[in-house]
Amino acid sequence: MSLHTRLQAAKLRLEAVLNQASLHDLSPSERAETLSLLLIELQRRIGLNLLPCLDSDSEKHFRHLMERKADSDELSAFFSVRIPDYRERVEAVTESFCVECHESLNQLSMAAV
Amino acid sequence: MNAEAIRKRLDAADLEELCALASRGERMHVRLTEVIGHLAEAYDGDWQRVIDCAPHASRIAESLIASASHSQREDENIHREGFVGFSDAVSSDALTAAQALAAFDDSEAFLDPYIAGSLTRKEHASPSPQHLADGSLVSKALAVALAESLESERVESRDRLKRLQPLMADMGSVVRDEWYKLLHEHLPHTASRARLTGHSLASSRARACVEGVCRTGKAFQDSQSSELIFALGATGLDVVSETKESLGKMPYASIVGAIAMGATYGFPVGWQDAKEGVRATLEPADPLQNFDRYDSSHQFLFVAHGLIPLRFSWGELEPLALLTIDAACDKLERMALSPRLPEWVVKRYSILATSVRDASRDFPERTSFARALGIQETSPTESTLIDGDRLYPAAPVGRRPASLVVRGRANREMRLHAVANKKGHLAGYVGLDPLSEEFHGFPERYVYDLDGWRQGRFVDGIYRKGRSPMKMMTAPEGIDLSRHHSPLR
Numbered sequence: 001m002s003l004h005t006r007l008q009a010a011k012l013r014l015e016a017v018l019n020q021a022s023l024h025d026l027s028p029s030e031r032a033e034t035l036s037l038l039l040i041e042l043q044r045r046i047g048l049n050l051l052p053c054l055d056s057d058s059e060k061h062f063r064h065l066m067e068r069k070a071d072s073d074e075l076s077a078f079f080s081v082r083i084p085d086y087r088e089r090v091e092a093v094t095e096s097f098c099v100e101c102h103e104s105l106n107q108l109s110m111a112a113v
Numbered sequence: 114m115n116a117e118a119i120r121k122r123l124d125a126a127d128l129e130e131l132c133a134l135a136s137r138g139e140r141m142h143v144r145l146t147e148v149i150g151h152l153a154e155a156y157d158g159d160w161q162r163v164i165d166c167a168p169h170a171s172r173i174a175e176s177l178i179a180s181a182s183h184s185q186r187e188d189e190n191i192h193r194e195g196f197v198g199f200s201d202a203v204s205s206d207a208l209t210a211a212q213a214l215a216a217f218d219d220s221e222a223f224l225d226p227y228i229a230g231s232l233t234r235k236e237h238a239s240p241s242p243q244h245l246a247d248g249s250l251v252s253k254a255l256a257v258a259l260a261e262s263l264e265s266e267r268v269e270s271r272d273r274l275k276r277l278q279p280l281m282a283d284m285g286s287v288v289r290d291e292w293y294k295l296l297h298e299h300l301p302h303t304a305s306r307a308r309l310t311g312h313s314l315a316s317s318r319a320r321a322c323v324e325g326v327c328r329t330g331k332a333f334q335d336s337q338s339s340e341l342i343f344a345l346g347a348t349g350l351d352v353v354s355e356t357k358e359s360l361g362k363m364p365y366a367s368i369v370g371a372i373a374m375g376a377t378y379g380f381p382v383g384w385q386d387a388k389e390g391v392r393a394t395l396e397p398a399d400p401l402q403n404f405d406r407y408d409s410s411h412q413f414l415f416v417a418h419g420l421i422p423l424r425f426s427w428g429e430l431e432p433l434a435l436l437t438i439d440a441a442c443d444k445l446e447r448m449a450l451s452p453r454l455p456e457w458v459v460k461r462y463s464i465l466a467t468s469v470r471d472a473s474r475d476f477p478e479r480t481s482f483a484r485a486l487g488i489q490e491t492s493p494t495e496s497t498l499i500d501g502d503r504l505y506p507a508a509p510v511g512r513r514p515a516s517l518v519v520r521g522r523a524n525r526e527m528r529l530h531a532v533a534n535k536k537g538h539l540a541g542y543v544g545l546d547p548l549s550e551e552f553h554g555f556p557e558r559y560v561y562d563l564d565g566w567r568q569g570r571f572v573d574g575i576y577r578k579g580r581s582p583m584k585m586m587t588a589p590e591g592i593d594l595s596r597h598h599s600p601l602r
Contacts, residue, residue, distance in 0.1 A: 010350060018319065025315035034319040037327070040343075044330045047346030051337065059341070066344050076352045090349050097326070099460045104300065104325045108318045111301035 010094055014038045017098050021105035042097050049093045053083040270299035274328060281332035289456075292332065300325050432537035434483035435493050440505040441482035442466040481508030496538035498560060498568050500578040504532040507539055519544070521589045529561065529592070539563065543571045546588045565592035 014035055018026070026034065054062060065078060079086040273295050280288045300321040307317035334342060433441040445466035449459045469485050470477065493510055507530075521527045529542035542561045549557035558571035567590050569578040 021318070021322075023315040023319055025313055026319060027316075030316050030319065034323060037323045041323070041326045041330050043343055043346035043350060044334065044339075045346065046349045047342030047344070048330070048333050048337070050345050050349050051342060054345075062345065063341070066348075072352065075348055079349065079352050086349055086352070094350075095461075096455075096458075099464070100329070101322055101326060102464065103460060104297070104322045105318060107297045108300055108304055108321055111304070 010042060011035055011039060013094060013098050014042070014101065017101045017105070020102065021109060023105070038101065042094065045097050046090055046093050049089050050083055050086060053086075053089075058082045270295060270302060274299055274332075278332045279335070281335065292329065293456075296325050296329065430482075432535060434481065435507050435510065435533050435537050435539065436482050436505045437508045438469060438477035438480050438482055438485050440507075442470050442477075444505060478506070479508060481510070484508070493533075494536075494538040495563055496534055496536065496540050498540050498562055498576055498578070499534070500569070500576065502534050502540070502576045503574050504534060504540060504543065504560070504571065504576050505574075507531040507533040517542075519589070519592045521546075527588060532560075540576075541568070544588060559588040561592060565594040567591065 015031075018031065018034065023031075023034075061082070062078065065074060070078075083089070274292070277288065277292055277295065281292060303324050304317040304321035307320045308314065312320065433444060436444065445462040449462040449466070451459055469482070493507075516528055516530045518526055518528050525547055527544045527547065529544040532540055532543050534540040541563055543558050544561065546557050546559060549555065559567050560569050560571050560576050562568050567588060569576055569580075571577075
């Protein structure tokens with residue numbers, strides 16, 4: 001599955017935030033760039049949320065999975081076992097991130113720029 | 114190479130690599146400004162090293178221009194960004210900044226009057242260093258860029274953020290509030306600066322937003338390993354997306370989401386119960402069908418208006434469902450003031466309230482919140498009145514009206530409105546005594562229970578049990594609800 005497909009859902013949500021903030025005027029390249037930067041930041045936020053759930057063993061295991069480029073089944077199994085509520089966490093972080101972006105753009109639209 | 118990869122590789126040797134990539138025409142999803150900004154951070158104020166990198170950065174810009182089929186305007190932007198990035202990075206003192214900018218300005222591209230002109234657009238006196246004040250366009254551009262870099266308000270707000278950053282790891286709510294306050298003060302400066310350097314209003318805001326969230330993310334991250342965090346985040350997001358895709362093979366009709374509609378498609382909504390199946394839905398908008406949300410273990414309502422999808426549990430929305438739109442939105446706005454809930458949680462309430470108000474211009478005082486969301490209205494739960502309860506106007510349910518007219522003493526008309534308690538259960542009626550203002554000079558409202566017996570007064574939205582001090586009143590002791598078209602039975 002391509003990165004584009006995998007990130008589609010999160011990307012659409014962030015795109016929704018940009019549209020809501022009346023950023024329709026962004027050129028396609030600016031929009032793509034903004035979205036990719038926001039997605040990268042979203043990944044950091046998700047990582048920051050999930051990291052405290054891993055003990056040192058789990059962390060080692062995860063690094064090992066990364067090193068040997070484990071497939072999605074293995075990664076999914078890892079998350080199910082080590083962080084059983086990872087889906088809720090990812091959802092919550094994604095939503096709070098969207099709200100943060102929305103707030104930020106709202107503030108900017110009110111400020112004289 | 115993407116921004117994530119570049120973030121991890123930020124020394125002069127890697128800039129060489131970037132030069133090579135750029136000259137091979139490989140697409141880099143990264144701005145020069147970012148590379149330079151990260152470089153400055155990585156060298157932690159060692160400006161000489163940053164200055165040493167200037168020729169590399171300049172070469173990257175040149176290579177990008179030479180290798181890609183950019184338009185003239187984009188070429189200018191590449192240089193402008195590099196230029197602004199350097200002035201940003203070395204804003205500690207004017208002389209160092211001037212040296213860095215001079216180093217970066219090896220290429221003749223900066224002599225382009227358009228670029229210099231765009232940088233001199235800001236009309237204020239520029240504290241230009243002596244050796245740059247020769248009247249040329251480049252000097253003007255450099256001077257303005259320096260003035261911007263050294264602009265006291267922007268630098269001060271940025272420094273305040275930097276001072277707060279080390280405290281963010283502990284994440285006390287006070288620190289966090291202070292952070293967002295400072296950030297919201299700082300971002301307009303960032304956007305203004307982007308405007309000054311030729312970006313559109315939308316682009317400037319988008320850039321400022323990105324800077325804001327990235328600064329916040331960095332502050333949260335503190336000294337933790339970037340590599341692990343990004344890998345964990347990217348993998349977590351991928352795994353969740355994959356799970357959703359496999360669920361996406363189920364019939365879409367069973368995946369009710371806030372399949373976004375926004376202003377174009379009307380008000381979007383639906384809610385689903387994993388055990389009982391779909392309870393209500395609006396037609397999903399075809400172009401956005403991919404925007405599915407599904408959860409196999411919980412019931413969630415997804416509200417998406419203005420294309421912002423928010424997730425609410427039914428438990429959160431049930432107390433609002435029966436209320437009128439006005440009352441429900443007032444309640445949501447009051448909930449949004451709660452200091453006990455995380456900020457992003459309460460913000461959802463105000464966003465939802467705003468969205469519903471915007472979308473429901475017709476009869477917000479008569480339409481139920483549930484209907485505004487497209488949720489199927491069910492029979493209301495009834496409840497008894499409790500002294501001190503806040504009561505909210507309830508909307509009509511089905512064919513039943515939410516208000517009725519009764520005859521009080523002296524055959525005076527009295528209009529009663531159904532009210533719900535804080536749990537969203539129907540609790541009784543409230544009616545205004547028409548004589549109260551005449552005799553006491555202020556309006557007095559009375560509360561009746563579901564059987565039609567007067568129980569107390571309605572004061573500032575709160576039910577107060579007991580008799581009124583008024584001696585003369587129109588409000589009868591009891592109402593024969595069977596004679597009326599009751600909203601409840």
